[in-house]
Amino acid sequence: MNRQLRPLAGVLGLVVVVLLAAVTAPESRRALDVVGVLLLVTAALATAAAGRAPVPVLAVTTVALLAYQARGYPGVASSLPVIVALYMAVRSRQRWAAGAAVTAVLVGGYTAELATVGSGRLPPDALQRWMLLIGWMVAACVAAELVRQLEQRALDAERTREETARRRADEERLRIARELHDSLTHSISLINVQAGVAVHLARKRSEEVPPALLTIQETSREAMRELRATLEVLRADPQADGEPATVGLSRLDGLVEGAVKAGVPVRVTVSGERRDLPPPVDRTAYRIVQEALTNVTRHAGPATASVHVEYRDGELAVQVDDDGRGGAAEPGVGLTGMRERVAALGGSLHFGPRPDAGFSVRAVLPVEAAA
Structure with a gap:
């Protein structure tokens, strides 16, 4: 019923x-x-x-x-x-x-x-009848009070469980932040320093600096900035979603430039009326393009890529195609994370080999729901 x-x-x-x-x-x-x-x-x-x-x-x-x-x-x-x-x-x-x-x-x-x-x-039974009636009424009051207290205790227990879970999550969040700082920050900093030293020595000797070396230096510097912003979020706000506030499609040009320096020609097209996006949608769209271009750089071999961003009524569509060797049928960690990001916003994600050649990633993200 x-x-x-x-x-x-x-x-x-x-x-x-x-x-x-x-x-x-x-x-x-x-x-x-x-x-x-x-x-x-x-x-x-x-x-x-x-x-x-x-x-x-x-x-x-x-x-x-x-x-x-x-x-x-x-x-x-x-x-x-x-x-x-x-x-x-x-x-x-x-x-x-x-x-x-x-x-x-x-x-x-x-x-x-x-x-x-x-x-x-x-x-003769009038008084007894009325006292019995009052007894039923008092019993109803007692039953209601017992039920109310049981419900309150259940709410208190649930609140205690939530506080305990939140405290454990905060402790785990801080532990992850420390591990990231102690491991990744050190490694990325070392890569950046070594690349910087190599560039400096090459220029000091009046030698041509290899483009790959400049790409490593710039990419490691950018990774350090994003990692530092993520660590600040992890340490400061337990309700945050773990993303730097500056990540979004406004940095798409820099992302494409990094892929080009890595040897992947990228063509970007934008259709529809550009507008400000809710931060979760903006970040997710950026991460999808970032992960897709990373996969092209790592797995597609000699290839070119195209990025298409389409602003629609109530949603945003992002598609990244390449004409390389294609990708694996089973998604890896990057594609799985991409799928989780899209699902969290209630969107849809499709990826797989293209009919002719290469690989395609397409995501549709609802804008109004995220706002």
Whole structure:
């Protein structure tokens, strides 16, 4: 059953139960008439709003119960809506209202019945009947309080688990930051220094500096900048996504220039109306192009590449093609990471060998959802 229909079904079921209980109850001072039916139906229907307005609903059901009993209608069916309202009121921390309702039912109901029947005509079981009714009401209040406390304890336990998991994640994040700093930073710095020394010596000897050496120097310098920015994010903000804020398509020209220096001619085309992108989309698009061009440099052999960025309504499409040897059917770590980035944004990613030659990577990223 639909969740939206369950509360309505419960209320209608309560209406049926109270009416059946009143009709089948033993005879009383007054037979059930239209006024009695209206009191029962009104009290039962009012419970539909007990979750949103527990105190007003409790007041309505209590008044209906007192009026029903004071007029001498048969049975105690009118107490069922009050019990439901008491339960919801205590669940909502309205204990004072519940206490006032129970007191009003005990004092008002018994007094009204005593005044109605007159002196010497009160049934011998009247007090017992009212005390039993109050007992059910108190039981509903106690049950609601127990449920509320259990829910609160569950919330506290969940919060404790979340805090423990967050603390462990922070510790792991800092450990990763330290490991990255101690290993990659040292290695990349050493590569950059050695490349710089080689360039300096070549120029000092008036020798031509190999283009590959300049590419190594520039690439290692760029890698150090990105790694340093990532480490700052890891250390400073546990809610960050681990990406430097400066990474985005605005640096696409530098990325392409690095691939060209590595020996891969790259052609870039941009279609659609350029606009500012949400940072997650901007970073993911940059990383897709970066990983795709890296794969072309490493695996495609002698090849040329093309990068196409298309700005669409509500989404961004990025495609990188090459005409080299193609790639493996099974994705490696880079393509797997690319797929995870795209999936996190709710986008789609397709990659694989092209029909003629080479390899193709295409991603479509939703812009509005990420914003």
